[in-house]
Amino acid sequence: MTDKRKIVQVISLIVFTALVFMGKMQLWLFIIGLGLITTIGLGRLYCGWFCPINTVMMGVEKIKGKVGKTDKEAPDWVTAPALRWGLLAVTIGWIVFSSKKGLEANTLVYLIAIGAGISFIYSQRLWHRFLCPFGTLFTIPARFSLFKIRLDQERCVSCNFCSKVCLGEAISIGDKQQKPTIDTKECLECFECLEHCPKKAIFFSNKMNENSFKDNLSL
Numbered sequence: 001m002t003d004k005r006k007i008v009q010v011i012s013l014i015v016f017t018a019l020v021f022m023g024k025m026q027l028w029l030f031i032i033g034l035g036l037i038t039t040i041g042l043g044r045l046y047c048g049w050f051c052p053i054n055t056v057m058m059g060v061e062k063i064k065g066k067v068g069k070t071d072k073e074a075p076d077w078v079t080a081p082a083l084r085w086g087l088l089a090v091t092i093g094w095i096v097f098s099s100k101k102g103l104e105a106n107t108l109v110y111l112i113a114i115g116a117g118i119s120f121i122y123s124q125r126l127w128h129r130f131l132c133p134f135g136t137l138f139t140i141p142a143r144f145s146l147f148k149i150r151l152d153q154e155r156c157v158s159c160n161f162c163s164k165v166c167l168g169e170a171i172s173i174g175d176k177q178q179k180p181t182i183d184t185k186e187c188l189e190c191f192e193c194l195e196h197c198p199k200k201a202i203f204f205s206n207k208m209n210e211n212s213f214k215d216n217l218s219l
């Protein structure tokens with residue numbers, strides 16, 4: 001699953017880069033619009049599989065690993081909900097303003113640069129969970145997703161592996177021996193938790209038939 005995701009991410013980044021060089025980056029906004037619509041059915045697949053910011057940040061993570069760079073702790077104020085919604089409002093305002101004025105504003109390119117810089121200093125999770133304006137936008141339809149990451153309470157042994165690998169900080173575990181809780185609107189659908197759960201206790205399914213994908217999903 002992770003390899004398939006990486007291939008899709010790289011192809012998406014190539015397409016995005018080509019659009020930027022052709023001066024047609026607005027076309028990517030249609031892909032984002034499509035991603036928002038499909039989120040209602042399938043969750044935030046755009047974020048985990050297609051977003052160029054996310055893909056570049058994966059490269060930044062690799063560089064950090066190679067040079068032995070450790071993540072700085074983020075200040076508490078960065079996690080305030082007002083900040084993420086404010087950043088979304090500013091970004092939408094900027095996109096509308098620049099298109100009305102006919103400005104060549106490659107907003108996503110700026111966001112890639114900002115996201116890459118932030119993820120070099122802090123954990124990339126800070127960006128996904130609290131700062132990315134598009135990520136915040138996707139949390140709105142993600143509240144209504146039919147398919148989502150779910151937990152089989154009986155299989156789970158509270159080992160915490162899933163929350164450690166979660167890129168969206170969507171999984172939290174309370175005190176010892178508690179089962180994890182999944183905030184599905186924050187889930188990027190990276191499926192890292194499915195891959196790393198030693199008990200196969202996490203699965204991707206719809207509400208109607210929770211176990212339909214559990215045993216069929218090849219990881």
Ligand code: SF4
Nearest residue numbers: 156157159160162197
């Ligand atoms: S990795 Fe699997 S078994 Fe471990 S806490 Fe998460 S869901 Fe439970």
Ligand code: SF4
Nearest residue numbers: 166187188190191193
């Ligand atoms: S690790 Fe699981 S819960 Fe976290 S973002 Fe990825 S798919 Fe969603």
